[in-house]
Amino acid sequence: MSEVIWGLATSHVPSIGAAMDRGMTADPVWAPLFEGYAPAREWLAGNPPDVAILIYNDHANGIDLDIVPTFAIGTAERYQVADEGFGRRPVPDVVGSPDLSFHLLQNLMDDGFDLTVFQELDVDHGFTVPLSVWTPDPGDAWPCPVVPLLVNVIQYPQPTAARCYALGKALGRAIASFECARTVGILGTGGMSHQLAGARAGFINPEFDAMFLDAIENDPEKLAALSREDFIRQAGSEGIELIMWLVMRGAMNEQIRKVHSAYHVPASNTAAGLALFDNRTAQPA
Amino acid sequence: MTSRISPDLPGTYVFDGPTSRRGLHMNKLFMSLRSGAARTDFLADEPGYCARFGLTDDQTKAVLDRDWQAMLDLGGSIFYIYKLAMMDGHSMQYLGGVFTGMSEADFKAAMLAGGRTDV
Numbered sequence: 222m223s224e225v226i227w228g229l230a231t232s233h234v235p236s237i238g239a240a241m242d243r244g245m246t247a248d249p250v251w252a253p254l255f256e257g258y259a260p261a262r263e264w265l266a267g268n269p270p271d272v273a274i275l276i277y278n279d280h281a282n283g284i285d286l287d288i289v290p291t292f293a294i295g296t297a298e299r300y301q302v303a304d305e306g307f308g309r310r311p312v313p314d315v316v317g318s319p320d321l322s323f324h325l326l327q328n329l330m331d332d333g334f335d336l337t338v339f340q341e342l343d344v345d346h347g348f349t350v351p352l353s354v355w356t357p358d359p360g361d362a363w364p365c366p367v368v369p370l371l372v373n374v375i376q377y378p379q380p381t382a383a384r385c386y387a388l389g390k391a392l393g394r395a396i397a398s399f400e401c402a403r404t405v406g407i408l409g410t411g412g413m414s415h416q417l418a419g420a421r422a423g424f425i426n427p428e429f430d431a432m433f434l435d436a437i438e439n440d441p442e443k444l445a446a447l448s449r450e451d452f453i454r455q456a457g458s459e460g461i462e463l464i465m466w467l468v469m470r471g472a473m474n475e476q477i478r479k480v481h482s483a484y485h486v487p488a489s490n491t492a493a494g495l496a497l498f499d500n501r502t503a504q505p506a
Numbered sequence: 507m508t509s510r511i512s513p514d515l516p517g518t519y520v521f522d523g524p525t526s527r528r529g530l531h532m533n534k535l536f537m538s539l540r541s542g543a544a545r546t547d548f549l550a551d552e553p554g555y556c557a558r559f560g561l562t563d564d565q566t567k568a569v570l571d572r573d574w575q576a577m578l579d580l581g582g583s584i585f586y587i588y589k590l591a592m593m594d595g596h597s598m599q600y601l602g603g604v605f606t607g608m609s610e611a612d613f614k615a616a617m618l619a620g621g622r623t624d625v
Contacts, residue, residue, distance in 0.1 A: 250618070280585045281537050286526055306540045306592050375585060377512045377522035414621075417598060418584040420517030422605040423613060425621025450513040458518050459584075487617040490598050 223399040226270055227480070228473050229261070230409040230437065230466045230496040231354045233277065235346040236489040238310055238353055254493055257483030258354060261497040264480050265355055270406035272318050273367045274325075274392070275348060276468045277410045278374045280305075282345035289376050290337035292388060294329075295369040296322040303343035312349050313359055318366040320401050325368065328395035334388055337371075344369060351410045354495065365406070374411065374462045379449060385464045386445035389471020396472060409469025411462025413484070414455075415491035424457045425492045430484060433463060434496055438479050441470045459491075466496075478502040517625065521583050529581020532569070535559040536586035539593050548593075574604045 237254070240246055246255040282303040284290075300315040329336055348369060356364055370392075373379055380388075396405050413433065416424040433456075436443050445467055452461040477498040486492045512522040519525075526533075535556065538544045548555045556566040568576035572594065577587050584601075591601055603613035606622075616622055 281533075281583070281589065282540065285537050286530055286533055286583070286586075289526075304540060306589055375521060375583065376526050377520050416518065417602070418578055418587075418605055419519045420606060421515075421622070421625045422602040423616055423622040424625050425617075425623055427620070427623065450515075453513060453518060453520065454515055458520065486621050490602055490617060490621075492621065 223271075223396050223402045223405050225393060225396055225407055225472055225500045226404045227265070227268060227500055228407045228409065228469045228477070228498045229265065229351070229355060230469055230494070231351050232412055232488060232491060232493040232495070233347045233350040233410045234488040234491045234493060235305075235350065237493065238346050238350040241353055241357060242310055254485045254488055257485055258495060260481040261483070261495055262355070262357060264497065269364045270404040271402040272321055272365050273406040273408060274321075274370055274396075274472075275351060275367050275408040275410065276370045276372060276465045277347040277351065278372055278462065278465065280345055280347055280375070283343040286376070289373050290371065291373050291380050292334060293337035293339055293371040294322055294326055295339045295342045295371075296326065297340060297342060300342050300344045300348075300369060302349055303345040305345055310346070310349055312353065313362050315344055315348070315352070315363060315369075316366045318368055318402075321366075321399060322368050324399045324401075325392065325395050328398065329388070329391050332391040332394065334391055339369070339371070342369060347410060351408050355408070370468070372465050372468065374464065377449070379461055379464065381449065382447050382452070382464045382467055383445045386441060386467040386471040389468040389473075391471075392468065393472035407469050407472050409466040411465045412456070412460055413463060413492040413494040414457050414460040416457030417459055417490055419458070421457070423490055425486055426455055426457070426460075427484075427486065427492065429455045430492050430494060433466075434482055434484065434494060437466055437470055437496060438477060438498065441467060473498065473500045474502070474504055476502055476504050519578055519584070525581050526583070527581070529565075529583065531560040532565045532577065532581060533583055533586040535561065535569070536582070536589040539589045545593055574601055578605075
């Protein structure tokens, strides 16, 4: 039997990775963001899981628009870091866990979630930046094997927030019945408010983001009730990525304990958020 | 006549199915530019490269003119358009400036000041 021990929600802006890769984390523009990460990184370093699941979306690097899976899972032994155009990030390739992937696939399928299967997948910044937020200096390898779970957030209609939250609940049940690991970390990525295109480019909504950061811990049902239009209107056209945080949250217990959260504007054109939760806490009777 | 099912929000592109159909070939061209060899081919003969991918005349003109706004209007996804912008050495802040009628410096300053909270 396996247990989700923590959930880490974080933005995956490519420039966060670029700032780390180029040694710019102490620059005045970047320092506040990375200072905000420090307490979470310290706690995570002391709580390594046996395996992790990372919920993310690709950005025209591992998959194109010929096929747009709504939900998908990687089942490979290894995932190569994608070359997004000008060389791959200088970070390790990702070791997968096919045993866990196939276990999740079967259990999620039986629970009504018909996932697309990726037997090969190059992972882009949507995947590697959250790993770097977790582990800034991985050396030759990330702390544990990681299974990619992909969500279409780019092409409308994206899955609803409610469906993402339900997928997370099913994921939590599937993890609990996995016998080959003991501890599992789960990462929900993307967000927070941002919009890249159109006359409203640069849109940031700190009030919505503050509400979301609180509710992801204390009232996820409220977030699961938001419509696509709510997200696009209140968090910007790319802020809808936040539905991926709900997959993470759904896989966690009703009561969770916030270890640390941070919020900073801007990371590139984006409001960057981080929230780390301990899943090992007393539950209501 | 087709029914409009995606939200219509001012100043906001919703990359929906019909938009993605319209832009598919152009977006595939943009994605191809991840490879250095493709960039060399593209730069050697941009109209020929656009023809090879089956772009419409309007899309070809938008690409040749680097008319970023027109690329959005003709079905481009910002994540795909960005591949061409990167090739030209432009940042996402540069594109943000183009879309909002600001210089890159002014757009960056607006982001550093907390983003555009009033739009």
